[in-house]
Amino acid sequence: xNDWVSLVLFFIAATVGYRLISDVPSLLHxxxxxxxxxxxGVTVSGALIATAFAVGTGxxxxxxxxxxxxTINVVGGFLVTDRMLKMFKQGRx
Amino acid sequence: xxxxxxxxxxxxxxLGIVSGIRLMNSPKTARTGNLLGAxxxxxxxxxxxxxxxxxxxxxxxxxxxxxxVIGCLLAVYVTMTRIPQLVALLNGSGGAASAIVAFVVLTxxxxxxxxxxxxxxxxxxxxxxxxxxxxxxxxAKLDGKISxxxxxxxxxxxxxxxxxxxxxxxxxxxxxxxxxxxxxxxVLLIVISLIFGILFSIRVGGADMPIAISLLNSxxxxxxxxxxxxxxxxxxxxxxxxxGSAGIVLTQIMCRAMNSRILDVLTGKTALSTAxxxxxxxxxxxxxxxxxxxxxxxxxxxxxxxKATAIIGAAKKIIIVPGYGMALAQAQVQVKxxxxxxxxxxxxxxxxxxxxxGRMPGHMNVLLAEVEVPYDKLYPMEAINPEFKETDVxxxxxxxxxxxxxARTAEGTPIYGMPVLSVDEADYVIICNKDTCPGYAGVNNxxxxxxxxxxxxxxxxxxxxxxxxxxx
Numbered sequence: 001x002n003d004w005v006s007l008v009l010f011f012i013a014a015t016v017g018y019r020l021i022s023d024v025p026s027l028l029h030x031x032x033x034x035x036x037x038x039x040x041g042v043t044v045s046g047a048l049i050a051t052a053f054a055v056g057t058g059x060x061x062x063x064x065x066x067x068x069x070x071t072i073n074v075v076g077g078f079l080v081t082d083r084m085l086k087m088f089k090q091g092r093x
Numbered sequence: 094x095x096x097x098x099x100x101x102x103x104x105x106x107x108l109g110i111v112s113g114i115r116l117m118n119s120p121k122t123a124r125t126g127n128l129l130g131a132x133x134x135x136x137x138x139x140x141x142x143x144x145x146x147x148x149x150x151x152x153x154x155x156x157x158x159x160x161x162v163i164g165c166l167l168a169v170y171v172t173m174t175r176i177p178q179l180v181a182l183l184n185g186s187g188g189a190a191s192a193i194v195a196f197v198v199l200t201x202x203x204x205x206x207x208x209x210x211x212x213x214x215x216x217x218x219x220x221x222x223x224x225x226x227x228x229x230x231x232x233a234k235l236d237g238k239i240s241x242x243x244x245x246x247x248x249x250x251x252x253x254x255x256x257x258x259x260x261x262x263x264x265x266x267x268x269x270x271x272x273x274x275x276x277x278x279x280v281l282l283i284v285i286s287l288i289f290g291i292l293f294s295i296r297v298g299g300a301d302m303p304i305a306i307s308l309l310n311s312x313x314x315x316x317x318x319x320x321x322x323x324x325x326x327x328x329x330x331x332x333x334x335x336x337g338s339a340g341i342v343l344t345q346i347m348c349r350a351m352n353s354r355i356l357d358v359l360t361g362k363t364a365l366s367t368a369x370x371x372x373x374x375x376x377x378x379x380x381x382x383x384x385x386x387x388x389x390x391x392x393x394x395x396x397x398x399x400k401a402t403a404i405i406g407a408a409k410k411i412i413i414v415p416g417y418g419m420a421l422a423q424a425q426v427q428v429k430x431x432x433x434x435x436x437x438x439x440x441x442x443x444x445x446x447x448x449x450x451g452r453m454p455g456h457m458n459v460l461l462a463e464v465e466v467p468y469d470k471l472y473p474m475e476a477i478n479p480e481f482k483e484t485d486v487x488x489x490x491x492x493x494x495x496x497x498x499x500a501r502t503a504e505g506t507p508i509y510g511m512p513v514l515s516v517d518e519a520d521y522v523i524i525c526n527k528d529t530c531p532g533y534a535g536v537n538n539x540x541x542x543x544x545x546x547x548x549x550x551x552x553x554x555x556x557x558x559x560x561x562x563x564x565x
Binding site: 002003005006007009010011012013014015016017018020021022023024025026027028029030031032033034035036037038039040041042043044045046047048049050051052053054055056059060062063064065066067068069070071072073074075076077078079080081082083084085086087088089090091 | 107110111114115117118119120121123124127128130131134137138141142145147150152153155156157159160161163164165167168169171173176179180183184186187188189190191193194196197198200201207209210306307310313314316317318320321322324325326327328329330331332333334335336337338339340341342343346446448453454455456458459462463465467468469470471473
């Protein structure tokens with residue numbers, strides 16, 4: 001049951017994402033990509049749960065590595081996107 | 094709070110992230126959109142830690158802080174020129190994180206997961222590892238650590254096929270195997286996928302890099318989404334899927350801008366064999382008279398500069414075409430000064446941005462925004478191309494492939510059929526490039542041949558522009 005809900009959600013999100021991203025002007029494609037870097041770090045939520053409930057020491061270690069990597073994406077991605085977007089200014093104010 | 098209310102919070106976060114992306118459709122609202130996305134992500138992570146009662150675990154806290162510190166340092170210290178490397182690196186770390194989570198879920202004895210979950214977990218393992226392997230090569234190529242030229246190994250196709258077959262056999266095996274065997278098989282699957290990723294990326298030529306980065310961006314999202322499927326984590330499924338389709342949109346746009354099909358890039362058809370490349374360069378040499386290669390004397394250079402200054406001084410309408418060479422020479426500052434001077438003299442100045450100028454989608458816009466060139470002066474190719482006809486001067490700063498008229502005529506080259514900026518239609522073309530060598534795509538540019546209305550100012554673009562600025 002849960003698997004099917006996930007699968008349906010996957011396709012809905014992919015479709016909605018496709019429509020939204022198509023509207024982003026080429027002017028902002030670089031910040032868009034770094035923003036997507038940040039979002040791909042969402043896997044951190046899976047990493048947190050997997051690490052917390054892992055039994056083996058090895059699993060815990062690997063889980064911790066995954067948390068570090070995913071958090072780099074989330075924090076680094078959002079920050080660098082903000083840094084870039086801050087710079088975009090209009091000519092005539 | 095009940096499990097349902099946590100789910101509702103997660104759903105609201107997803108909707109918040111979606112609205113954030115919606116706000117990215119205009120530079121006026123994009124920053125708010127990004128902040129909204131970040132806030133929603135933070136809330137979602139905290140919610141998950143509270144709902145699963147894992148907030149107090151030190152291993153999680155330490156890892157989160159460590160990741161946050163490294164992320165901050167990367168974001169604060171990266172220069173805008175090196176943004177493509179950072180994005181490629183983050184593609185890789187996102188992919189690696191997803192692959193590792195899938196590995197833990199598949200192999201740890203605590204996890205009692207369904208067959209479907211194991212299957213999607215194995216796919217996440219593959220996609221994540223491919224993304225990681227491919228991205229590391231992309232970073233090395235972008236950073237100049239290894240040659241940007243496509244590397245085609247002996248039996249590249251066979252190797253690819255073998256890794257593909259290995260993957261297809263191993264995924265179901267991992268799905269049905271018991272815990273102990275699963276560990277061995279998963280490690281094998283990771284190794285094979287890493288090799289596949291590396292094989293894919295080393296064959297991508299420099300000119301196709303924007304396509305490769307976009308594709309790896311998409312894969313990092315798909316890796317995350319499949320991890321979400323394996324762990325029944327709806328937040329990860331939804332957000333991962335959005336990233337996946339975003340990367341696909343960008344990949345399509347890049348492919349269209351270069352007139353190459355994604356399949357050609359994947360199978361390395363766009364990678365030139367050395368034989369054709371050599372044949373092409375000799376053709377280029379034949380048609381260029383030796384006189385154009387004569388060593389310029391100091392007098393010569395200053396005469397050419399004076400001519401360029403006179404032409405720019407007389408022009409009313411000027412289009413500046415920046416390329417990656419501008420970034421390498423750090424000539425953005427001079428470009429901005431030039432803009433100020435020309436506008437003060439009452440000239441109309443616009444910027445023409447080719448979709449694949451630079452090493453990733455939209456790179457030029459960021460570099461120019463950094464030096465405070467207003468974004469309403471930056472025009473995408475389709476909007477500006479008809480204007481070159483009535484333009485007095487097209488000033489090319491460090492761009493080569495994207496203005497190469499050979500793209501219209503030179504059949505069989507990697508850039509053939511690629512839409513280019515029609516600088517050759519302007520009354521005069523002034524080119525500030527380092528040398529007359531072929532660009533990243535390795536195709537000679539006929540603009541360098543001596544023509545009445547083309548002036549080539551060789552050397553460091555920043556220095557050349559500084560001299561022009563003084564003379565104007």
